[in-house]
Amino acid sequence: MQNSKTFGTCITCQRYTALTKHHLTPKKRHKKKTKKKIDNLDALIMVCRKCHDGIHDLYDERTLAEQFNTLEKIYADEALQKHFAWVGKCKK
Numbered sequence: 741m742q743n744s745k746t747f748g749t750c751i752t753c754q755r756y757t758a759l760t761k762h763h764l765t766p767k768k769r770h771k772k773k774t775k776k777k778i779d780n781l782d783a784l785i786m787v788c789r790k791c792h793d794g795i796h797d798l799y800d801e802r803t804l805a806e807q808f809n810t811l812e813k814i815y816a817d818e819a820l821q822k823h824f825a826w827v828g829k830c831k832k
């Protein structure tokens with residue numbers, strides 16, 4: 741297990757803290773064999789632990805993949821907005 745932390749500004753709560761990777765589109769169901777690595781940077785966002793936990797507490801993996809597969813959709817959700825606003829007020 742790697743414990744190295746990436747620090748930066750959380751994209752959802754704007755705090756400068758340790759970030760985690762959240763995959764907007766977790767697993768593709770395509771059965772195509774592709775040897776080339778697909779670098780879909782849009783499918784990955786960097787969020788802090790608290791925001792990340794909230795995303796997964798509010799919605800399950802399938803809902804996230806189907807309904808929250810872009811950052812715009814995540815921003816547009818009221819429950820998530822409330823969570824991010826709450827996290828933004830936390831000092832740590």
Ligand SMILES: [Zn+2]
Nearest residue numbers: 750753788791
């Ligand atoms: Zn955050």
Ligand SMILES: [Zn+2]
Nearest residue numbers: 761762763792
């Ligand atoms: Zn995640």
